[in-house]
């Protein structure tokens with residue numbers, strides 16, 4: 001299937017620095033070449049007889065390969081001088097330039113870290129761009145790096161539709177699939193795409209990475225989609241060099257594992273041989289574009305110069321094996337094509353090689369003289385953009401009256417005209433309202449469509465807004481969040497639903513490593529706004545189990561840039577959702593909305609039938625500012641209780657008992673926003689408090705309560721008597737025992753008693 005590799009050159013048996021060896025090998029190989037040169041083909045003629053690649057194409061690809069190679073060589077040299085900070089290279093993978101050549105610069109691409117060749121070639125697609133300088137700036141972590149602003153060495157470019165990736169392997173595949181689906185779906189809901197309608201999404205990854213659960217998830221959902229004859233134009237490019245760091249991929253495994261998968265169309269191409277490989281690469285790209293089917297391109301590559309600069313292969317591999325690998329260097333094959341075709345003489349090849357080296361070093365030296373990130377605020381600038389005025393205006397925007405009337409079925413049925421209702425109904429109404437407001441909003445997850453979710457919170461939405469905007473996904477949280485990123489990349493406003501908080505943890509990396517990091521690693525050039533709804537927390541009666549009652553939000557608290565809100569009542573849920581959508585829309589923020597399951601149906605507060613937890617639907621125009629809490633018992637300062645979620649009605653009930661028992665005036669503060677915590681608001685509410693109680697239904701370690709106490713202590717309020725009522729550091733058991741591990745009203749009262757003592 002693959003063309004022959006160049007004949008092995010005499011191996012250099014000594015020499016520890018394999019980068020130097022590969023460099024010398026190239027020169028010696030070219031100068032020692034004794035084949036016969038043909039009659040140089042014209043630009044539009046095949047570079048070699050029978051090749052799908054023309055002479056112009058070959059020359060450009062060869063140049064791109066050389067740029068990639070010399071960036072690697074430069075990085076190895078300048079790393080030790082502290083001028084470059086990244087040495088995972090592309091050497092041996094330069095043939096991936098063919099994928100860039102065969103595709104368009106508007107095909108969104110999510111790239112493997114060995115994509116130097118791809119990038120250099122894609123740079124050709126737009127005039128006036130310089131792959132050498134741009135890459136050098138990224139290698140040098142220069143502030144002027146146009147991809148990440150000096151935050152990381154990434155392959156990324158805004159004009160070239162390369163969404164930056166760091167090197168968590170496989171994590172980008174679900175969102176590449178999501179982007180492919182979004183390209184198709186956007187058109188169907190009348191949304192104008194930022195790229196041509198027949199674009200495809202490209203992602204590349206290594207052979208070892210193809211085994212990763214996150215990769216398998218993407219292959220599976222792509223096939224699941226195609227099986228149903230739904231379009232999913234994603235091109236999976238597996239760059240198979242036969243190894244992952246030091247672990248060999250079993251011979252033939254990639255072909256065996258992928259060539260027969262139903263609904264994943266398999267193509268193989270020799271990435272070591274431009275003349276032989278290009279036609280196959282082109283066929284794969286065209287197949288994906290034309291059929292809109294998930295396509296798997298198995299690209300043969302090799303890995304020379306080790307996994308990274310720090311990988312001294314000589315220590316764990318035999319010299320014979322190393323030399324054999326080095327003999328498969330695709331640049332040697334390209335040199336042969338250049339010479340054999342008669343396109344270039346030996347001197348011309350060497351001159352081009354050296355001129356490219358000089359250019360890369362000059363760019364790197366230039367990049368080293370540019371400023372680097374020196375201030376924390378500069379590092380963090382793109383992480384969590386927030387324009388309060390514009391967000392407030394957007395949250396309060398109410399210019400969609402006619403769509404609203406249509407969605408609710410007339411004036412009389414508008415939710416603000418209805419009597420007070422409970423949380424689940426008000427969230428449902430808010431979603432209808434927001435779907436009328438944002439035609440680009442999509443809601444999806446497990447069981448959300450016809451059933452309306454496990455708790456019927458999304459009931460009726462699909463009927464009202466159609467199956468293109470409200471739909472069930474397959475059962476895979478990683479896919480749900482990958483889809484969300486894909487839709488967002490294409491300008492839609494996704495609202496993924498995670499069925500239970502426990503299941504967020506299955507797919508946490510899609511938010512932590514991917515969605516929340518995009519603005520950061522792209523220096524604010526790319527954004528993937530979303531509002532992720534999660535049915536959350538404990539206290540359910542009659543519906544037990546750890547996974548249905550997970551009370552830990554620590555994993556969310558820890559994600560930089562994420563916004564997390566948790567309402568405890570219906571009206572707050574409505575105004576909070578408006579603000580979350582506005583944060584996503586205006587500032588591109590990734591948001592989480594935690595819905596306390598146990599409060600969905602809560603109607604009463606103190607006595608059965610009092611309707612104390614029913615609320616009116618806030619009319620459009622009303623919104624809640626980010627960080628704004630709700631205070632019950634304003635002015636009460638004998639005891640101030642900080643809490644959220646289920647803790648709010650529980651604390652309000654306990655407050656009655658405490659007031660009666662101790663004669664205190666008690667203030668209960670619902671923080672509502674859990675990430676970021678509003679430290680200033682917490683301190684303001686604590687000022688003048690005689691006693692403080694923190695009621696946190698999450699776990700003791702690393703929960704919200706710790707954040708509240710830290711805010712208080714750092715605010716200088718250490719002297720005020722303080723107690724914390726908090727969940728235990730344990731998993732949630734079944735049945736009544738579940739209530740032993742989370743705070744109770746009695747514990748709140750007991751804590752107040754301790755404060756009184």
Ligand SMILES: Cc1ncc(C[n+]2csc(CCOP(=O)(O)OP(=O)(O)O)c2C)c(N)n1
Nearest residue numbers: 167168169205206207208209241243244245
């Ligand atoms: C999720 C994750 N696990 C582990 C790693 C560490 N790691 C980085 S690259 C790599 C090997 C990848 O091999 P392969 O997919 O074949 O790509 P190659 O480097 O060979 O191109 C590993 C284990 C990582 N980056 N991400």
Ligand SMILES: [Mg+2]
Nearest residue numbers: 206207243244
């Ligand atoms: Mg590999």
